[in-house]
Amino acid sequence: MTAPALIVLAHGSRDPRSAATVHSLVKCLREMRDDLRIEASFLDHCPPTPYQVMGKLAAEGVEEVVILPLLLSSAFHARVDIPAVVDESRSRFPDLRIIASDVLGYDDTLLDVLDRRMRAELKDGRVRELDALVLACAGSSDAQANAAVTRLARLWGQRHKLPVTAAFTTVATPSPAEAVLQWRLEGRRHVAVGSFFLAPGVLPDRAEQMSRKAGAVAVSRPLGVSAEVARLVLLRYGVAGLDLLTLAPSPRPVLLRPELVRTA
Numbered sequence: 001m002t003a004p005a006l007i008v009l010a011h012g013s014r015d016p017r018s019a020a021t022v023h024s025l026v027k028c029l030r031e032m033r034d035d036l037r038i039e040a041s042f043l044d045h046c047p048p049t050p051y052q053v054m055g056k057l058a059a060e061g062v063e064e065v066v067i068l069p070l071l072l073s074s075a076f077h078a079r080v081d082i083p084a085v086v087d088e089s090r091s092r093f094p095d096l097r098i099i100a101s102d103v104l105g106y107d108d109t110l111l112d113v114l115d116r117r118m119r120a121e122l123k124d125g126r127v128r129e130l131d132a133l134v135l136a137c138a139g140s141s142d143a144q145a146n147a148a149v150t151r152l153a154r155l156w157g158q159r160h161k162l163p164v165t166a167a168f169t170t171v172a173t174p175s176p177a178e179a180v181l182q183w184r185l186e187g188r189r190h191v192a193v194g195s196f197f198l199a200p201g202v203l204p205d206r207a208e209q210m211s212r213k214a215g216a217v218a219v220s221r222p223l224g225v226s227a228e229v230a231r232l233v234l235l236r237y238g239v240a241g242l243d244l245l246t247l248a249p250s251p252r253p254v255l256l257r258p259e260l261v262r263t264a
Contacts, residue, residue, distance in 0.1 A: 004064035004097075004244055005037040005057050006237050009050050009085065011071065012042030013201045019046045021199035022070065024225045025233070032230055037062065043081055050085050054093050064097045065089075066240045068233055071103040072198060073138065073145045078103045101240035104198075106137075106152040109228050111159065114194050117220040122192070127217050132163050132188040134216070136176040136207040137196045139168030146172050149196075156194065163188075169203045177210035190217050197222040198229070 006029070010022045019042065026040045037057070041050040054065060067089075069082045086100050104110075122130075135153040140146055150166040157164030167179040174182065176193055183191045193211040197204045200222050208219040223229060 002063070003036055004066045004241050005039065005062050006233075007039050007041050007050055007053050007057075007065055007067045008070050008233065009041050009043065009067050009082070010199075012045035013199070014045050015201040017200040021222075021224055025070075025229065028225050028227075028230045029233060033234060043085070050089065051092060054089055054096060054098070058093045058096055062096070064244055065099075066237050066244065067098065067100040068236055068240070069100060069103045070198065070233075072106055072196070073140055073142070073148070074103050074105065079142075097244060099240050099244045101236040104229070104232050104236065106148045106196075107232055108152070108155060109232060110196075110223060111152070111156055113223045113226045113228050114156065114196060114220065115159070116226075117223065118192060118194055118218070121218045121220045125218050127190070127192070129190045130160075130162060130192050130217070132165075132183040132191045133157060133160065134165050134167050134176055134179040134183070134191060134193040134211070135196055136167050136169065136179075136193050136204075136211065136219075138203055139170040139172035141171050152196075167193075167207075169207050175210065176207045176216075177214040180211050180214040180216045184215050189215075192216060192218040193220070195220045195222050199224065 008022065008026055022040050026038055029038050039053045041048050041053045050067065057065060067086060069078055071078055082100050086098055089098050133156065135149065135156055137149045146168065153164045153166035165174065165179040167174050167176040169175065180191050180193065193207065193216045195204050195207060204222050211219050
């Protein structure tokens, strides 16, 4: 039995670095699992759309698809856009069995990637001392999504025995710049900002610019492509693949000719 195809569905951005990161991640995934059909797609701003990818797969005879939302937060896009894509896809391609996996989420293993990005930034900037941290993420109107960021920030601070603030570039407060300024007002002069975004783009750039202007001594690069991110993608895919089995149609009953049915 052929494994379901995996469609990595990213939000998309006008910044070409974002799409390049997604395509690099897909390349990494293909190297890890050369037995799987893996494709990239985007909700907005850049091609291909998930419908274009599914149309190609359906034409090639693929029967099952797992859509993986390349998102950290289970907020608006995960609750509204992704289900809409699944519904529309099932309508357009009735011969495909389609399911969406969970988002990547604010998984603890991604802190390993964040630490590597931060160590590289500290080394490049010759920063030898830190007395506070800020974890910068995209904000949400969903309180639970923001609470997940706060929990992850707390874990990051515990790792390094440093006080930490969760900060948000949109909607929620404080912003990364406000968080840095607050630490500095409290006398902490060596504040580093962890950029907890999957790829470069407008929001990470804004977080970095405003944080440095507020006095941050270092701002890490976005998470980008890593073995941890790839393994998390494959984990979410695997769980969704099992769920896909429940969507498979029941086998049709075999009807016997009356003359072949024995009576007791």
